[in-house]
Each structure stands twice: as C-alpha cells, then as structure tokens.
Amino acid sequence: MHPRSKIPHWIWNLNLMTKLNFFLWLVIRNALLTCEFLIARRMEISNMCCLCNHNRENIDHIFKSCLFVQGIWDRIKFNCPTSLLFEGDFLSWIETVYKNYKINCKIFNSPMEKFAIILWNGWIHRNQIVFKKIQPNPFLVIEKATSNFQNL
Ligand SMILES: [Zn+2]
DSSP: OOOGGGSOGGGGGSSSOHHHHHHHHHHHTTOSOOHHHHHHTTOOOOOBOTTTSSSBOOHHIIIIIOHHHHHHHHHHOBSSOHHHHTOSOHHHHHHHHHHTOOBSOTTOSSHHHHHHHHHHHHHHHHHHHHHHOOOOOHHHHHHHHHHHHTTO
8 A cells, every 4th residue: 555645635626526536535545445356355256357268356456457348448548658658557657647737638627627537437347247247348448438528
C-alpha cells in the first residue's frame, strides 16, 4: 500500500460523483478487492487475471499492464507517448497521466475525470466477468464509459 502522504490531493478536486472519487482513492491506496488483495488476506481463490487469464491480478495489472486494458487505453489516445504512459508503478503512472492529461480525442473535455471513469468502468466490467460470468469485451467498457462522459 502506498503511504498516505503520497495520495495526490487532486483526486478530491475532480468533478466526479463521490463514489468515483472514493473509488480512485481506493485504487491509489491499492485497497480494491483484487485477487492479490484477497489472497493476501487468506482467501483461497485463483490469482489469475479474469480479463486475460495470463497474469496475476493486482491493481497495476488490471488497470495498466493487462493486454485487455491496454487495448482500451490504445483506443483512447492520450497526448503523451504510450511508453511513458505505461512506465513505472501504478501511482507514478497516474501522476504521469495527470501531468499529461490532454487527450487527443474530441469527446474528452475533462481528462482526469474521464480517466477515472474508464478505470471505474474497467473495474465494473471485471466484476461482471467474475460474478456474472460475462465474456471480456473492451468495447463494452469504452461504450459504457463514453455514455458516462456525457454526464460530466
Ligand atoms: Zn490481465
């Protein structure tokens, strides 16, 4: 878990529903109920990522390193080099996104809010795969996130 002092203050200033600010706080605190988190608390479950079935599921993997989510980020086109976007640990990555938050996409006017919405919809999709046994589909995440953007 990241030290509390490293939680960036700007997450509370984002124009989001409170549940999304709190979700982002959980993500940054590495406190989401991922497989890695649950196994560390002695739950006997598979540690495999349900999105790709190739790597251990942790915060870094399901939001940044997983090929499934990289397909989503690739379609979103951040205005900074992709290599920079995917370097470093998760907190560094979020800080990089924050510092480079201009996104080359017409529909994106509030980049960090939209970044948080994409994370949120990725997490919801992951939970639907785990609990409702739907098939992984990056286009569903993009479609749902895009509809959420209209409420910003
Ligand atoms: Zn994966």
